[in-house]
Amino acid sequence: MDGIRLSADLVIKNAKLYAFGRIIEAGLAVENGRIVRVAKESNLPRASEKIDVNGLLVLPGIIDAHVHLRDQELSYKEDFYSGTCAAANGGITLVMDMPNNKPVTMSVSALRERMSIASRKIVVNVALYSAFPERINEIKNIVSEGAKAFKVFLSHRVGGIDPNDNWAMREAFREAARLKVPVAIHAEDGVLLNETIRRLRDAGKDDFDAYIEAHSIEAEVRGIRRAIGLTRDSGAQTHICHVSTSEGLKTILDARREGVPITCEVTPHHILLSEEHMKKMGAISLTNPPLRPPSDITYLQSALQKGLIDVVASDHAPHSMEEKEGPSVWDISAGIVGLETTLPLMLTMVNMGFITLPALVKVMVENPARIFGFKNRGSIDEGNHADLVVIDLKREWTIDPSKFYSKAKFSPFEGWRVRGKPVKTIVGGNMVMDEGEIVAKPGSGRIIR
Ligand code: DOR
Ligand code: ZN
Ligand code: ZN
DSSP states (O other): OOTTOOEEEEEEEEEEEEETTEEEEEEEEEETTEEEEEEOGGGSOEEEEEEEOTTOEEEEOEEEEEEOOOBTTBTTTOOHHHHHHHHHHTTEEEEEEOSOOSSOSOSHHHHHHHHHHHHHHOSSEEEEEEOOOSSGGGHHHHHHHTOOEEEEESSSOOSSSOTTOHHHHHHHHHHHHHHTOOEEEEOOOHHHHHHHHHHHHHTTOOSHHHHHHHSOHHHHHHHHHHHHHHHHHHOOOEEEOSOOOHHHHHHHHHHHHTTOOEEEEEOHHHHHOBHHHHHHHGGGGOOSSOOBOHHHHHHHHHHHHTTOOOEEOOOBOOOOTGGGOOSSGGGSOOOBOOTTTHHHHHHHHHHTTSSOHHHHHIIIIIHHHHHTTOTTOSSOOTTSBOOEEEEEEEEEEEOOGGGOSSSOOOOTTTTOEEEEEEEEEEETTEEEEETTEEOSOTTOSOBOO
């Protein structure tokens, strides 16, 4: 930046930095929360605070584009403090919060209320999704208030628009396109899904097989086709959340080849766990869309290796233990807790040679920053916010949900041996997590509008 800077607030030295598309042995200087210099030790300014990371890897902070932070009337599942502590513990510096809250994030006032509660509790940065409101002309006000993106559930109504109301959906997507705001989509076709659930329930079927039959591959593929139709019609930039099937992914990739502005996401659980796991482990691995047959998993994995997947996100969806138990499968709350396992699992895949480190940074940092329009974030570069994660790539450890900061202390990955651990999380130049300890005050994170 400037050639004569003599002092800074913070210097991180002795690092292997992932910058400019490669790993460099260097350090960096931070002033007022921004990276002001990336350079060799001897060319760094003096600083009041110095962190020697002893040759560890430093990546730009992870951006998790799919998180249910809950709070408000769902605070018993998770709140802004516990959820962002979990994020920090997982090396994540920015989370995108989903709108299926109580009350639903779907208006200027709901957004304001949520931001105001969050701003007092968060320890990492948070951007908020909104659901569509009932009135189309409210959409622009929600955007002005600072919603970063919209989220649509095709499976059931969340927000002001019935997902089966084609006209209203089209109008909403067109308005999002006009405002250049992305729309993320949970693509399970609601008509097929809910008809099947009704039929199965009436027939007294209430086990995991019935659940898989309802949340079928066909339901996902139909949902994705519908999402593509809405994207084509409106020109909106859309993002398909948690793709779980090979057919679904193929459909997206075909559309993209034809120039449809659509991106896609996978979760660690959909690429590492199969429906056999679910039948064995039960409710803890029950999620929507559900875990799939091994052939789908292989397909998603190879797509990730080929660079065809844009984003890996956690879909962190915490529930209370009671909600995970139920007399029938239809009474169990779906969702897998992922903030504290997503990066370690991905680092393990890097260590196994399954994906490269640049590929990890692309799907967990660079692409989310680009898709959702986070300016001056997503890479270690002069002028960018100092959102960083220090990683011990060699450290082997065992996933132990009882140690989670999340209120939901269970995980289908319990007992998994992983290799690679985030050991420091730095947000805007402030240390938030250090060796598993949260060292920042509630409210130190920022709302990103
Ligand atoms: O399993 C899920 N849980 N899928 C969703 O789409 C919602 C999420 C939640 O909010 O619990
Ligand atoms: Zn979803
Ligand atoms: Zn979700």
